[in-house]
Amino acid sequence: MARLSVWGLFRRLKTRVWAVKRIARALKLFLPMTRDVLKGDFRPIPWSAFGTMALALAYLVMPFDLIPDFLVLLGVVDDVLIVGWLLNRVDTQLADYRAWKSATEAATASSHTPS
Numbered sequence: 001m002a003r004l005s006v007w008g009l010f011r012r013l014k015t016r017v018w019a020v021k022r023i024a025r026a027l028k029l030f031l032p033m034t035r036d037v038l039k040g041d042f043r044p045i046p047w048s049a050f051g052t053m054a055l056a057l058a059y060l061v062m063p064f065d066l067i068p069d070f071l072v073l074l075g076v077v078d079d080v081l082i083v084g085w086l087l088n089r090v091d092t093q094l095a096d097y098r099a100w101k102s103a104t105e106a107a108t109a110s111s112h113t114p115s
Contacts, residue, residue: 012061026053026087033097042100049093056086 030053036042059065060083069075 008063012063026090029094029098029101030090032101033094036097036101042097046093046097049090049097052086052090052093056083056090059083059086
């Protein structure tokens, strides 16, 4: 197994560009939600979304997998399935935030529209 080092983590991330892109798409909504939670604008705090996102990121960068990566096809499929499943859970856990964000943006747009 690869040693747990900064360079090793970077190499693991580099080989999983597909997962990093998918996480980046999830972060487009996750990061604004985090900002709104920290500012106190959005309540209740979706702790499950925070935990699931942390778990997905940890599984992606940790050298320990259910199926080792030296089994090339199975190791990659393992990562795709687990990280994809976790990101889908994050997406469903952010449904309340999406609805709140849409309502907030609609209210802001209607208040700026000249009558």
